[in-house]
Amino acid sequence: MRQKTQTPEDAKLRTALENMRYGACTTEDLNFLRTRVASDRPGHPHLDTAIYRNVSVITALNIHKDVMNNLGAERFARDHGQEIVEFYSIDKLSSAAVDRKKWPGCQQAHFKSMGPNLQDELWKATPATINEHIPGCLKLCVGMPVMIKVNQATELCITKGQEAVIVGWDASVGSHNKKVLDTLFVSLINPPRPVQLPDLPLNVVPIGRTSVHVTALLRDDSLISLNREQVVILPNFAMTDYASQGKSRNPNVVHLNNCKDHRAYYVALSRGNEAEHTVIVQGFDEKKITSGMSGYLRQEFRELELLDEITKLRWEGKLPMTITGIYRGQLLSSYKKWKGNTLIDPPHFHPSIRFKAGVDDIDTPIQYGTWKSTAKKESAAKSKPTPKKRKAEEPASTTQAKKQRTQQGTKAMQNVTTAPAKVHGTDPRAVMAYAGPVGLIWDSMNYTCSYDALLTPLACLWNENPRQWTTRLSNYSEMLGIWATHKLLHPNLPETARDHFKQLLHIKQPNDFPMGPRGVILDRLLMAVTQQRPYGTAVTRCEHCGWQAPGVTETLSQYVDVSMPNALKDRYPAGILASEWFAYHFDKPVRCCPMCNQRMRRLTTITEVPSVLLLAISLGDLRLDEKLHFGEGNTAKTLRLRGLIYHADWAQHFTSVVVDGQGMMWYHDGMTTKRTCILLGNIKELVDLRAMHFINNGRLAAALYGEETG
Known part of the structure; x- marks a missing residue:
């Protein structure tokens, strides 16, 4: 939940969202949600209000998103007195296999060449019929809101899902005598950090045309494999609930009619910052948010809350050290054995996930491979990689x-x-x-902490079988072999072996391994003691x-x-x-x-x-x-x-x-x-x-x- 205000309406929205998360909305929650349905009646939001004019609507289906985007683009151009400019993709047939994950029952169609009829069909097809949602025809104008659909340059905030506004473009004429978009210039909306490129205004970035292998669904329900060149963006007058994840929106207009279940409802409605500007289009299905959740999801929520409780008790020092486990099931099983018949849920647990005897018994965890x-x-x-400029160990x-x-x-x-296990045997x-x-x-006269950090674990390994490890280290590293041989000859003088090791490195590379109160770069030390x-x-x-x-x-x-x-x-x-x-x-x-x-x-x-x-x-x-x-x-x-x-x-x-x-x-x-x-x-x-x-x-x-x- 992303609410930033504390009005009574916001409190009702938070309560409704918390219950919606578990599919357990109450009558009070439903009454409040009905007040957020767009209507001409008093007390309800009106979609013709200016603040909602160009807001992207969250919907469930890609086909609905595409229709809303087309209608929104035409309306936006009329409102601003501009003409829509159409930019077409460059499509080439591919011999690669099609992706059947989205359309499992469809068969691949094979074409010898890209004919004009096939090309026109591909251009007219909606992005929903392309597995990567890359449009064949982009209808754009300056000032239009768009959404980037691919991670092209993360360091410039050109990432999938980033919203932006068109400020200009470079285009040319393709081999099919239609306009092709070469570069689109957009102004990023609320990027994670400011982006300043030479000769461009703040937060204005270029998005180039890229080639992507896609699978397209034709009108006869057959699939075709393509290599499509296009600027990978879409008009941003609608988005799916999946694409809205992670966003904070104000206003937040949602179309819940086809949302699958209470989880999709929660994702869509929880994007909003304020209850006042949360708008539901065309009502909603009350059964989806009042009929509870599946058993596996209830178990997942319950186990996550129990893990939080275990973490809290461990932090407070109230948890015995016997409560351990490498995997979730093992940890929860040991927690239940500790609690026994006194297992009582903390007060903050939602009623929908509270413990039920005979239902929530945690089975013995499986043996993980x-x-x-x-x-x-x-x-x-x-x-050998070039050493990074990791800071030296030299203290101020x-x-x-x-x-x-x-x-x-x-x-x-x-x-x-934890207490160490009892050691058996006489080994x-x-x-x-x-x-x-x-x-x-540590040697205070000749700083050695980097050497100590490396050689102490190696010494533990070496002590398990000195002769075997001396041979192994000598075979794989000259420097480590010298150190191991010195330890074999002087097992009771570990610092002497270390100092001899450091002196040899200093002789070979005096600038990288200085003597005296000066540190070394760890990367250089690790590279010096290894070999290819x-x-x-x-x-x-x-x-x-x-x-x-x-x-x-x-x-x-x-x-x-x-x-x-x-x-x-x-x-x-x-x-x-x-x-x-x-x-x-x-x-x-x-x-x-x-x-x-x-x-x-x-x-x-x-x-x-x-x-x-x-x-x-x-x-x-x-x-x-x-x-x-x-x-x-x-x-x-x-x-x-x-x-x-x-x-x-x-x-x-x-x-x-x-x-x-x-x-x-x-x-x-x-x-x-x-x-x-x-x-x-x-x-x-x-x-x-x-x-x-x-x-x-x-x-x-x-x-x-x-x-x-x-």
């Missing part, structure tokens, strides 16, 4: 920074702290892991015609900069798993085939996987996996998350979290905790590893994965 990629993979890093005031870190660095994360490695890893002490090795063969193949390019040897660095390519931004709006990121980069679309001009794929066959992998985290919404699986058959390896490196901007300082062999997480800050590592909890008890993106004012900067010790 572990995610494992079976796709062939492509190179994640063909060459050492004394002040040390005092602040002393107060904060020893505080463990209370929301994940000395298990006893050591239970006692906690040994950290490195051949790990597989990549083949570029056309899935359409079978053409294949010669295979090439791929190289993989132990250092991978995880950034989000444009192709993944829309696919993973809620954040991407590291395993999903690797699966995409090992098998992704590349350039077009030279034989058939269709998109090809680059597939990688893995022959060797490094024992250590360092991920530089530049994505705030990256979701780390506890395990990563690479390769197949004899080359298969599983890498476990063994360390997290944090960067504190406020003091230019690095800390780390060590994940030992039992999955216990330990916080280390060489300046404050010194040799001691503070227990945070078990990684398996975290519902989402994004909870570890921030700790003690430090932001997650890198993650360390290591091969499982055999």
Whole structure:
């Protein structure tokens, strides 16, 4: 709900929307909603009022939206004394398969060429008959409100759903002797941030013509595959309830007649800021908002409220640490077992989702499988990336920074702290892991916090099998091999091995790794201790015609900069798993085939996987996996998350979290905790590893994965 005023009418609207969310509107709610139906009667809004003249109407069906847009465009031109200018698309037949998701019962039609009759039919068709809603003919005039229908330049706020007003255009004559729109200039309405381009007024941006593969529905209910070139916008006199999501509108005019259920009603009506300017066209179906909701939706709402309650109790320190679970079902099951027969809903729960004995019993959660990629993979890093300008660790005031870190660095994360499980057996490695890893002490004469943050998790990994890990590190990194060999010779002098490691880096690259009270850039350190090795063969193949390019040897660095390519931004709006990121980069679309001009794929066959992998985290919404699986058959390896490196901007300082062999997480800050590592909890008890993106004012900067010790 987006109300900004506090009138009695707004209070009634908020109450009606809250009940509508659960399909439980009362008689009072219905009486209020009837007063917002457009009518000539006193006390009702009138659509002929000037404030509603050019407002986009929220409706349910695309076909209704298209009709409203056509009528609105003609009326707008008459009101402003302008002529409608028609701009036609450039259509070319495509041999690609049609998209049958929208029209599952229709068959694909095949045409040898684009005849004039077929072209005219495609131009006259409404956008609702195109799967991407790209019009064949745009009817525009200056000043007309429009809506952008594609993410073309997010940095310029040219995004899908952005509303704008036409200020001008560049056009030409196409091969069919009709006007073709080359560039449309629009003034953005309330963009997220001001946009200023050279030689253009504030918030005025150009939208170029783009080519999009579409599927069109013909009059005989057959489908045709096209490549359509057009400026991807629509007149904005109507929009669907789906397209209205996320918007705040004032006034808010809605056409509810064909809305599917109470959820669609809620979406449409909750867009408005004020009850006074909320208008319902042609009435509404009362049954859709008074007949309740489906069982699965009721369960979803109830579980979300219970999760909120669990979070609140944990924050207040009233929740036992035994209430844990990696998945939602496990967490709710443990919560119910704790409550037992005393399970009572908090007062703020809506009556529609309150607990009902025998109905809302939470079953024992299912056993969830572990995610494992079976796709062939492509190179994640063909060459070492250019290091980003991440701030160095050099504090402005050492004394002040040390005092602040002393107060904060020893505080463990209370929301994940739990007693460690009892260790069975006499394995000395298990006893050591239970006692906690040994950290490195920060050197105040030669700043070492970045080295400490990297080497402390590595040391924990190395201690599980020193000789095996010395061999592994020597095979994959010269610098890490030297450090591991030094530790093998002097196991009781961890700081000596670190200082020797730092001195060697200084000799090789004195500017990047200075001595004395000066910090280093973390990216440069991670790149310096890793190296590239051949790990597989990549083949570029056309899935359409079978053409294949010669295979090439791929190289993989132990250092991978995880950034989000444009192709993944829309696919993973809620954040991407590291395993999903690797699966995409090992098998992704590349350039077009030279034989058939269709998109090809680059597939990688893995022959060797490094024992250590360092991920530089530049994505705030990256979701780390506890395990990563690479390769197949004899080359298969599983890498476990063994360390997290944090960067504190406020003091230019690095800390780390060590994940030992039992999955216990330990916080280390060489300046404050010194040799001691503070227990945070078990990684398996975290519902989402994004909870570890921030700790003690430090932001997650890198993650360390290591091969499982055999």
